[in-house]
Amino acid sequence: xxxxxxxxxxxxxxxxxxxxxxxxxxxxxxxxxxxxxxxxxxxxxxxxxxxxxxxxxxxxxxxxxxxxxxxxxxxxxxxxxxxxxxxxxxxxxxxxxxxxxxxxxxxxxxxxxxxxxxxxxxxxxxxxxxxxxxxxxxxxxxxxxxxxxxxxxxxxxxxxxxxxxxxxxxxxxxxxxxxxxxxxxxxxxxxxxxxxxxxxxxxxxxxxxxxxxxxxxxxxxxxxxxxxxxxxxxxxxxxxxxxxxxxxxxxxxxxxxxxxxxxxxxxxxxxxxxxxxxxxxxxxxxxxxxxxxxxxxxxxxxxxxxxxxxxxxxxxxxxxxxxxxxxxxxxxxxxxxxxxxxxxxxxxxxxxxxxxxxxxxxxxxxxxxxxxxxxxxxxxxxxxxxxxxxxxxxxxxxxxxxxxxxxxxxxxxxxxxxxxxxxxxxxxxxxxxxxxxxxxxxxxxxxxxxxxxxxxxxxxxxxxxxxxxxxxxxxxxxxxxxxxxxxxxxxxxxxxxxxxxxxxxxxxxxxxxxxxxx
Numbered sequence: 001x002x003x004x005x006x007x008x009x010x011x012x013x014x015x016x017x018x019x020x021x022x023x024x025x026x027x028x029x030x031x032x033x034x035x036x037x038x039x040x041x042x043x044x045x046x047x048x049x050x051x052x053x054x055x056x057x058x059x060x061x062x063x064x065x066x067x068x069x070x071x072x073x074x075x076x077x078x079x080x081x082x083x084x085x086x087x088x089x090x091x092x093x094x095x096x097x098x099x100x101x102x103x104x105x106x107x108x109x110x111x112x113x114x115x116x117x118x119x120x121x122x123x124x125x126x127x128x129x130x131x132x133x134x135x136x137x138x139x140x141x142x143x144x145x146x147x148x149x150x151x152x153x154x155x156x157x158x159x160x161x162x163x164x165x166x167x168x169x170x171x172x173x174x175x176x177x178x179x180x181x182x183x184x185x186x187x188x189x190x191x192x193x194x195x196x197x198x199x200x201x202x203x204x205x206x207x208x209x210x211x212x213x214x215x216x217x218x219x220x221x222x223x224x225x226x227x228x229x230x231x232x233x234x235x236x237x238x239x240x241x242x243x244x245x246x247x248x249x250x251x252x253x254x255x256x257x258x259x260x261x262x263x264x265x266x267x268x269x270x271x272x273x274x275x276x277x278x279x280x281x282x283x284x285x286x287x288x289x290x291x292x293x294x295x296x297x298x299x300x301x302x303x304x305x306x307x308x309x310x311x312x313x314x315x316x317x318x319x320x321x322x323x324x325x326x327x328x329x330x331x332x333x334x335x336x337x338x339x340x341x342x343x344x345x346x347x348x349x350x351x352x353x354x355x356x357x358x359x360x361x362x363x364x365x366x367x368x369x370x371x372x373x374x375x376x377x378x379x380x381x382x383x384x385x386x387x388x389x390x391x392x393x394x395x396x397x398x399x400x401x402x403x404x405x406x407x408x409x410x411x412x413x414x415x416x417x418x419x420x421x422x423x424x425x426x427x428x429x430x431x432x433x434x435x436x437x438x439x440x441x442x443x444x445x446x447x448x449x450x451x452x453x454x455x456x457x458x459x460x461x462x463x464x465x466x467x468x469x470x471x472x473x474x475x476x477x478x479x480x481x482x483x484x485x486x487x488x489x490x491x492x493x494x495x496x497x498x499x500x501x502x503x504x505x506x507x508x509x510x511x512x513x514x515x516x517x518x
Contacts, residue, residue, distance in 0.1 A: 012138050013122045020145045021111055027155045028107045031408050032098070036158040038062040039074070040093060040106065046071055047078035047089040052246040055255055059092060065255040068239040069192040073163070077109045110154050114145075116166030121145065123173040124379055136379065139429045143378035143391075144169075146425070148418035149399040150375065153368050156414065157405050161368070164194050165375045168351075172376065175347045180212035181228055188232040192239035195256050196369065199327060199358030203350050206335050211342035259320050261364045267493055269365040270401045270500035272326075276315065278498065284313035326361040330508075334515050346518070352376045353511045360508050367405070367497075370398040370504070381430075388430040390510050393462050396423055397503035400469050404493055431457045465503065472499050 041062040049057060054064050054071055064071060081088035084105045087098075098106075121144045125136045144150075154161050167190040174183035187204050190197050213225045243252050268274050287294045294313050312318075334353050337346070355372040359365055374395055381391035399419050406415045434457075476492035484491070 010122070013118060013125070013141055016138075016142050016145050017114075017118045020114075020151070023146075023151060024107070024111045024114075024155045027151070027414070028104055030156045030411055030414065031406075032103070033157045033405070034062075036106070037093075039158065039160070040088075040098070042066075042071070042074045043078045043081060043106070044089050044091050044093050046075035047081065048091040051242060052248070055243065055248045055252045063255060065258070067192045067195050067256060068243060068252075069189060070160075070194060073160075073193065081105060106158070107155065110158070110160055110162065113160055113163035114154075114166070117162045117169065118145065118166075120166045120169035120173055121379070124169055124176070137382050137433060139425075139433065140379050140382055142425065142429075143381060143395075144375055146422060147371075147375060147378065147395070147399075148415070148422045149371055149395070149402055151418055152399070152402055152406060152415055153371065156411060157368075159368065161371050164190065164197075165371065167193060168197065168200075168372075169376065169379070172348050172351060175207070176344045178344055180208050181224075181231060184208050184212075184228050185231045185235055188235035192235060196358075197355075197372065199362065200351050200354045200372075202328065202331060202335055203338055203354045207338040207342050207347060207350065210339050211344070259363065263318050263323075263363060265364055265366050267367060267404055268497040269359065269367040269369065270397075270497045270504045271360045271362075271365055272501075272505070273318070273361075273365075274494075274497045274501040275505075276318070277312075278494075280312045280315040283315070287314065320363045323361055323363040327357050330357040330361055330512075333512060337515055337518075348376050348380055349511070349514065353515060356508050356511055360504065367401055370401065374398045382433055385434050388426075388434065389458055389462065390507065392423075392426050392430065392458060393466065393503060394507045395426065396466060396469070397500050397507070400473075401496060401500035401504075403473075404496060427457060468499060472496060 041060050042064055045057060045060075045064060046054060051071075057063070078089055085099055085102045087094055088102055088105065121141050125138070125141050150162060150165075153159055167186060171183045171186040171190060174180070174186060184204065187197075187200075191201070208228060209225070212228060213221045215221070216224065240249070240252075243249060264273055264277070268277075284294045331354050334350050334357075338350055352373040355369075355376075359369050359373065362369075374391075377391055377394065381387050396419065399422070403415055406412070472495055475495065480488075480492055
């Protein structure tokens with residue numbers, strides 16, 4: 001890997017992407033999830049029906065619930081589909097399992113769209129915002145392209161996160177380079193592709209307003225504000241005006257923001273609400289033992305169902321507005337930093353922290369949303385030894401929290417090997433990078449090198465926590481069956497979410513502390 005990086009950045013990037021693509025091709029025969037069926041249907045929907053019917057069609061349970069740019073993206077992918085398999089664009093979608101050509105085509109569309117992630121990563125790799133002179137290490141690119149969580153979610157479970165993350169990283173590249181107008185426009189395009197990135201919008205707004213529009217005189221600042229507003233408005237107009245013309249805006253927004261889905265996803269994301277729910281259940285149990293008449297609702301949370309129920313027996317019910325206020329409150333230190341001293345070299349951290357806040361405190365968060373901050377943080381994981389330690393733990397926890405997504409037996413060795421390979425890559429790469437720093441780089445670096453050699457890169461607390469993941473996995477895969485049999489089938493999922501939630505809370509607090517200090 002070091003030899004590849006030493007030749008040329010372009011060749012090293014091509015080599016890393018080719019290696020990742022080979023792994024993706026090996027994953028083609030893996031199982032296809034409901035998300036595969038969703039995107040399979042959207043491909044046919046956008047090809048077979050005119051745009052005016054995309055957000056009103058209800059002939060399938062897999063209704064289109066992404067913003068218009070993603071619908072246009074699906075339409076683009078559908079153009080050559082009939083040349084491969086005509087059934088790819090049939091409505092209704094055939095109930096029969098897809099042919100191998102059908103499966104291969106859809107898998108390849110995901111791999112092909114990852115070229116945008118490659119482009120954005122290479123651009124971010126080329127210039128390090130911390131020094132403006134040296135490049136980011138090649139390992140940073142490998143950490144993005146070889147992310148086991150991204151491979152599992154996109155190329156086994158099936159989604160297009162690589163393409164979407166490419167848009168986010170491209171926007172961050174422009175902001176790092178001081179090209180705020182381009183960064184804002186690309187981020188607007190991202191929002192029109194997947195609206196869940198709205199959680200980063202407050203940071204973008206505050207940063208761009210202060211860095212691009214303010215401090216340049218009233219006239220010039222106002223002109224820049226108008227220019228930025230016009231650019232963003234043009235993007236949103238291109239996405240939504242056709243559907244405004246069709247009279248579909250109400251239906252479209254109902255699809256994009258289905259608040260009736262409830263606080264938690266069927267499989268709990270490892271965030272703050274895991275602890276809130278379990279605390280409610282513990283309090284209800286204790287109060288009932290003390291003689292209080294506590295009505296415990298039907299186990300909508302522990303049954304893995306999605307719905308707008310009120311499952312809390314003791315603690316107050318959580319509403320969407322409550323989660324929104326908590327996200328903004330958690331994000332406020334970052335917003336104040338971005339307002340008081342907007343610095344391009346910190347923009348990746350600020351955006352990553354904002355998406356972390358959305359993951360930790362948001363409404364109906366999917367476990368896959370951890371990609372929104374783990375992928376950007378990979379690019380700055382080697383900025384310091386502390387960053388590397390933090391990312392090492394976070395990336396393992398994030399990937400392990402996704403294990404229940406790949407629930408079939410034939411995928412078990414795949415997800416384990418992907419995680420172990422990535423962990424080994426990080427261990428060797430981080431240890432070598434920080435231990436090999438030259439004495440001329442300063443006392444702080446020398447101290448970091450000695451810490452790497454003495455403590456084997458991570459401390460005993462982090463190491464013990466990661467060993468706990470092994471214990472949780474052994475219980476889920478082996479001992480749970482022997483102790484409980486077929487009872488409490490959701491218990492292993494609760495244990496995974498709760499234990500990974502501890503790691504995610506640590507990551508959120510670590511990022512918050514970094515922002516406060518800097």
